Amino acid sequence: xxxxxxxLDLTDVQQEILSTVKRFVDKxxxxxxxxxxHSDTYPQEIVDGMKEMGLFGLMIPEEFGGLGESLLxxxxxxxxxxxxxxxxxxxxxxxxxxxxxxxxxxxQEQKERFLPRMATGEVRGAFSMSxxxxxxxxxxxxxKAKRDANGDYVIDGQKMWxxxxxxxxxxxxxxxxxxxxxxxxxNLTAFLxxxxxxxxxxxxxxxxxxxxxxxxxxxxxxxxxxxxxxxxSADDVLGGVPGKGFAQMMDxxxxxxxxxxxxxxxxxxxxxxxxxxxxxxxxxxxxxxxQHQAIAFQLxxxxxxxxxxxxxxxxAARLKDSGQRNDVEAGMAKLLASEYCAEVTTQSFRIHGxxxxxxxxxxxxxxxxxxxxxxxxxxSEIQKTIISRGLLKEYASKR
Numbered sequence: 001x002x003x004x005x006x007x008l009d010l011t012d013v014q015q016e017i018l019s020t021v022k023r024f025v026d027k028x029x030x031x032x033x034x035x036x037x038h039s040d041t042y043p044q045e046i047v048d049g050m051k052e053m054g055l056f057g058l059m060i061p062e063e064f065g066g067l068g069e070s071l072l073x074x075x076x077x078x079x080x081x082x083x084x085x086x087x088x089x090x091x092x093x094x095x096x097x098x099x100x101x102x103x104x105x106x107x108q109e110q111k112e113r114f115l116p117r118m119a120t121g122e123v124r125g126a127f128s129m130s131x132x133x134x135x136x137x138x139x140x141x142x143x144k145a146k147r148d149a150n151g152d153y154v155i156d157g158q159k160m161w162x163x164x165x166x167x168x169x170x171x172x173x174x175x176x177x178x179x180x181x182x183x184x185x186x187n188l189t190a191f192l193x194x195x196x197x198x199x200x201x202x203x204x205x206x207x208x209x210x211x212x213x214x215x216x217x218x219x220x221x222x223x224x225x226x227x228x229x230x231x232x233s234a235d236d237v238l239g240g241v242p243g244k245g246f247a248q249m250m251d252x253x254x255x256x257x258x259x260x261x262x263x264x265x266x267x268x269x270x271x272x273x274x275x276x277x278x279x280x281x282x283x284x285x286x287x288x289x290x291q292h293q294a295i296a297f298q299l300x301x302x303x304x305x306x307x308x309x310x311x312x313x314x315x316a317a318r319l320k321d322s323g324q325r326n327d328v329e330a331g332m333a334k335l336l337a338s339e340y341c342a343e344v345t346t347q348s349f350r351i352h353g354x355x356x357x358x359x360x361x362x363x364x365x366x367x368x369x370x371x372x373x374x375x376x377x378x379x380s381e382i383q384k385t386i387i388s389r390g391l392l393k394e395y396a397s398k399r
Contacts (some may be wrong), residue, residue: 004303005269005310007076014073017058021080024049029084037085037365040218042167046088050121055092057119060099064115071255072317075262079313082266083273086369087219089263094163096259097252098125098172101190105239105248110192114170124197126168127256128159128225129249136382138246139184143175143227145191151234153177155191155205155227165208165223166199172238172252173225179243190238190245193230199223205230216368254330255320256377261313261333264341264373268306271341271366275302275348282353295351302344309337328390335383338373345370 010018028049036043050056059074060066074096082089099118102111117123129138143157155175162171171193179187193206201207207226214222234240238248276299279290289295316333319326345366349356356363374380 025084033085056121065119261337264337271348
């Protein structure tokens with residue numbers, strides 16, 4: 001066991017889960033990641049292996065067939081998977097967010113309908129808030145659901161940046177409804193859209209265009225979602241009550257930000273592992289470059305950033321598990337971990353020298369993956385906004 005990124009006070013069950021996942025990552029993911037990533041191939045065999053381990057039901061309660069584990073256990077698993085290949089962690093991230101939202105906000109009928117199948121991976125979740133030109137301005141959503149004569153809904157509009165948009169079979173989509181509220185975010189409703197996997201018009205009025213070609217984050221499919229007269233029943237509203245979608249989605253995003261922090265930690269750990277190994281093998285001026293102070297100091301900085309990121313991620317997860325609000329802490333963890341991840345991968349790239357620019361070396365892939373974490377689940381600037389608002393509320397002047 002390495003010194004960095006260790007977590008104190010884990011249960012025997014947690015340690016066994018993490019040991020199993022680490023063996024899977026070392027044996028099944030790392031040796032295949034380069035080939036699959038460069039060919040932009042969906043990692044079906046790896047996904048099947050995660051299903052067999054029960055990872056799709058990791059946080060789903062035992063009564064619905066899941067393992068009933070904590071957010072802490074989940075993010076530690078994500079950190080380990082991202083160490084192998086970030087795209088694989090992306091396969092389960094949106095699934096986890098949708099399952100979490102169902103557990104926290106779904107009706108009993110919705111839980112019984114979806115969670116057992118989500119626990120096995122039979123139903124795979126995707127999460128949809130953003131739209132073209134929308135960014136983080138969620139309250140400005142234009143996709144709209146109008147009630148018909150039967151009290152059901154007809155949805156029209158275009159959603160953007162769906163991770164697992166094609167491979168998923170259940171999408172939690174945030175759309176605008178007319179609830180008569182003055183505040184825009186109180187007119188937003190989350191719909192549970194069940195669909196077959198695939199591309200094109202997968203259901204009447206519901207189209208998943210082809211994959212968006214990305215600089216990194218290969219293998220996992222990222223798509224748009226187009227509603228054109230799609231009919232949804234009132235039973236498809238998450239929690240059964242319209243107008244609650246914004247709060248439900250923000251709850252999901254809050255834990256999603258801890259997840260992104262975990263992915264950043266995983267990439268940082270791998271970038272450090274590659275750098276420290278290469279620095280002890282590569283020689284210049286008669287000795288390994290790790291013995292040159294310029295390189296040794298970089299390794300020290302990288303390791304410190306890895307450790308700090310991991311500790312903040314663990315703190316944010318444990319706070320959420322305790323039932324407390326963690327918006328500030330999740331924002332801090334996501335901000336620090338993603339920014340440090342970009343720095344650590346760049347330092348590792350520099351240590352590799354010219355070889356780091358070659359597609360034969362793993363660090364080239366990490367250099368393309370790290371930037372995604374600076375924008376996923378809200379940019380660093382959005383995190384700073386969340387953090388500062390929370391702090392100013394907590395430390396409001398008494399004068």
